[in-house]
Amino acid sequence: MNKFIFSKFFKNIDKILMSLLLCLMLIGLITLASASHQNVSLIGNQIINILIGITLLILLSHINPKRFLFYAPYLYIASLILLLLVAFFGFESHGAKRWINIIFFNLQPSEIIKITIPLMLAWLYHRCQNNIGYKIHTIAFIILAIPCLIILKQPDLGTAILIGFSGWTIIFLAGLSSRIMMVTGFSFFLALPYLWSTLHLYQQNRILSLIDPGRDPLGTGYHSIQSMIAIGSGGFLGKGWSYGGQTQLNFLPETSTDFIFSVYGEEFGLIGIITIFIIYFFILFRCVVMAQKMQNTFSRLAAASLVFTLFFSSFVNIAMVSGLLPIVGAPLPFISYGGTSMVVSLIMIGIIMSLHSHKSLIAN
């Protein structure tokens, strides 16, 4: 009897995907233990974050995608309101207003929007699947642009780009003609100088210091340089767990959150990084296979967009700590310390699993 309930509880969980994610989160915890100087309460918090996230993941995996489809516009509007609330009532941290205090915990609406935008856009294309054309693409673009602009004003360039990317994947997957894609890409390129002028000075500095980190080694370039030193000095085999000098002597900033990958790179070396990349490959592969198998427009678009959002976040974070992108302040999904990031990432996976396990429940 018990065994029956147990297996029923987990029946919608994709075992391959779940075990890969558990591996990733375990690596994250081990790295966090070193990065936080074995701070037990921090590790405990992160374990709680993971447990909350997994619980939500399992619960979401049981929800019928019909409900997601039904609630998608409401969730989108609710998250827009939250974003606006942050703009007016949020509190500042590290010079940017991104947080809002909701009774027990600090919520970051720009993380929540990562879920609601794919659902909203998937809803749009699902609803209009029989007459997808430029009109629908334009509506999709507006739906995407509103939250992007609000987030850009927070200011949070990293998240804005990330969300823009996740929306763009849906529009792309929904079949926007490649000619239009090229034209928009070209006009974006032409608009770069204007976009540059709209950036805040510190954002411009970050980009400039990426091109030449030595330009101001104790200022903007400092984090980037220290991070590259950490990764580079890790070498092939790494310095060993808790032996990373850059990490342990605090030369590296924000070791538990944004720069946790540098800690990992310093202590576990190239071997460790290749290990993570292999895990990433299998997760991505598994998710793509799942999305390919899905039977309706909403599921396909939502699942694919959520997966790519996660991977694009991961890419941005790693590219940033290894000096390929400016330091924009983006956590590494499943590994960085932080409740919102962890829970949101697991919710995304939960939705994918629900979409995967309820193939036939939405009629085309």
Added chain:
Amino acid sequence: MNQHKFKHIFSIRLNFLFGAIIFIFFILLIKIFYLQVIKFENYSALAKNNSLKVIPIAPIRGQILDRNGEILAENKLIYTLEINPKNENNLKTIKQKLSDIVEITKYDIKKYNKILSESYYSSTLPIKINLTNIQVAKFIANQYKYPEIYLKQKFARFYPKGKSGAHFIGYLNRINKKDMKELKKLNRLESYRGLDHIGKTGIEYFYENRLHGKPGYKTIEVDVNNQVIRTVSTIHPQHGKDIILNINYKIQKVAEKAFGKYKGAMVALNPNNGEVLSYVSQPSFDSNLFINGIDETNWRKLNDSVHKPLINRVVSGIYPPGSTLKPFVALAALENNIRRPPFSIIDKGFYNMPNQSKTFKDWKKGGHGEVDLIKAIAVSCDTFFYGLGVELGIPKLNNVLKRFGFGKKTNIDMPNEKKGLIASAEWKKRNYNKKWYQGETAITAIGQGYTQTTPIQLALATAKLINPNKNLRPHLLKESSTSNYMQDRIDNSINTNDLDLVKKGMSLVTKEGGTAAFIGKTSSYNMSAKTGTAQVFGLKKGEVYDESKLPDKLKDHALFIAFAPSEDPKLVIAIVVENGGHGGSTAGPIAKKVFDAYLNEHN
């Protein structure tokens, strides 16, 4: 758009995105490979630079001791107040805060800023040096008020004898830019990390390398705030070696006391091995003034004084030898078989140059009567030596002077030694483009010509009268290795019989009738000597030298060379008393006091 077409596009584009993600992660992997494998050495070094700091550990400088272990230079524990330059220090506030305990002067702040600009990595830097015990006690009692100020113990150089022996001991001072350049050239700059003092004069300078030692290093790991996490490795410093000198401080003290207010120099040697037992240069100065950078008032006082206290007269003072040259001139005559006893002259108080109308006066009006070579030394008969010089000629005279070490450095272990001068016809031609006159040979023979010596040269020459065939070198450092050098015999080809004649003359100087007879009267031992008086300025024709009427600075220099006991000389002394008048009367008593003290101690 139909469902089938839509699914088809979706499927292709999904695979495309899948490939794109793999592609961008592959780029990431290339970048990471670049950082971790290709640039590994580079980033490893950067990581180490980040966290490892090297702190020099200063070696303790060697002490300077006299031959009996009396301390002449030591390291005293001093207390300093220090602040961490990494903090943002407001020196004015600190000055204000400390005002109850100790006054931070403008000079202190100037010094702090100087050290700050010159120092390598150091945890704290001194804002106040050398606190008194009361100040230390006050500070400790109120320490809680000054969390940013540290009380530190340090070793600082201290010269317990003050002015006594200051010239040969020398002093330390802060390393300046010139020293830095010099050290860089010698490739020794590394040895001075963590130190800010270096020997500037005397033994402190000459034996700097031995006294200095070698600094150690502590490698520490620091975090991003420069807080020390742990010590990685320590290389202990090699402390400097103590220097034991031949100086006998008891004798030194006696000699300095005997000098009293007179200016001048005195050096006492062991004639058998060249050991310098006493080394006086007067007036002196307090070496302690220099240690932390001499202040301007004191520096002016010392540097601008007409008495030139900073000059090390024993090696840098140049004097005409006066009659103290006569024993060596006599030897030159004997070597050339001129005026060998029993040859004698009748001295009427003047000498007429042959074939010339020019006349040279003897110091004694009316002359000394019948004088042979031995008596000429004993009574310092000028007339005898004028004639001797003219007969001998300057080249033969200079030949002997050279062999006794005149005109060249003795190579004593002291900096700034002067060469002195043996004047000759060639020398005059070269420097003045003038002919050498016979009269100049005559006055050179009584030590009043151009020929000049340092006190140390006079002492060495006198020692060579006793040991002509030993390769003597005066030295302050007491060290067994120099004994090899001592056994090094040279052939000076001095005839022993000739020497005995000269020494007989010198032994009569302190006997009845000699120029220093009054010294011999009260001595319990036999002393051989030669007095000398060197003119500071030439008398105009017809002028009479009257000591009592002349201002001090124009008075003659008094010279005195001596050894005792005459039968078995244990000590050689050379003295110059500037403006001391007649050699026997001022320089002689000083020598006697030193001999008394030394021979008393060695009997």
